[in-house]
Amino acid sequence: MSSVAHRESESKNPYYYSRKEKSLGLLCSNFLNFYNQDGVDSIGLDDAANRLGVERRRIYDIVNILESVGVLSRKAKNQYFWKGFSAIPRALDELKEEALRENFSTSGVFHSANVSSLNHCGGPSNSKTVRKDKPSVSNKVDNRKEKSLGLLTKNFVKLFICSHEDLISLDNAATALLGDIHDPTAMRTKVRRLYDIANVFSSMNLIEKSESSIDCNSNEKADMPMLMKHNNSKDTHDRSSMEQQGRYSSKGFVFGPFTPASVPKVGDSGNKNERRVKDLEDLASYRPQYHNQDSHVQPLAVRGHHLPEFCRQRPPSLTAKMGFVGVAALSDLFAHYVAAWKSWNVEVDEKKQTQEVS
């Protein structure tokens, strides 16, 4: 039996279980489908869990990650404000300012000590951390907050914002975020959480997983998957049919229903870091242009010579690599999201009405 036929027969089996159908990324896409609509300003966790047909535990993962990039904010127990994609540039700007305040390294090689220090003072949530008199209690509280998914998400984003690099491997990110801790168990746990974050960001098209297989140590082909960033070359035709349908999936990553109209090419600038800082400064007041889904979207590409220096420095036991869409691209991306979601919802409503009439 062919693998396709096998999968089809599996999918007809009522007991058939597909992990992909339960992925955090897909769940996030559905979450955004439900709530990124006009008139939505509040989200109940129970409501979200019911709508999506998942347990609350999964909703916590999603809202914590989305809250870190400004899409949501906590209103009360079980209740969140929906702020939308338009709030992301401001949130990123704040993250950048925090990172700069914390003297976060932008040298391109993640400096463990600097990143580790983020764990102690990173983000608004931590600014509320109360230093109590009882050190043991305080340490416990701090320790828990330091390890929160929300803070990890913020620090993960800071790595991209403050780094020269276009590609970041999950294990290098985990190493950087762990700082001085060199415990294999802690490493595995951290990478598990980074996978969660990566899947959510992937579903939003903020980052992308490379389909190519370049070993970042040797720059030679290896049998390992990588995560990578968008670029703006014209080579989009092979995916166009899927993209016209609004999404495609690859290597287990299901991408969001809309793709940015333009994002910068990997390594297309001699001084990317300077440009990123400038881009971030422009972000809050940015008035982007965007294209509809008929526009060409960004293809994938991996170029060995663009691999980050730190990536070549140590053998990656975990080899997934990812690139954060450039900051200039984020401007387009988020504006595009706002418009695209709206038009998509209008389209869906029209289809519903047509079906009801017929």
Place this chain on the structure above:
DNA sequence: GCTTCCCGCCAAACA
């Protein structure tokens, strides 16, 4: 065999 990441236990935080 290795990578990816879902799932749910259970402890901390909160009301």
Place this chain on the structure above:
DNA sequence: TGTTTGGCGGGAAGC
């Protein structure tokens, strides 16, 4: 004290 929140890692799907 009951409920909410969410860290954590086992282990299975996927490749």
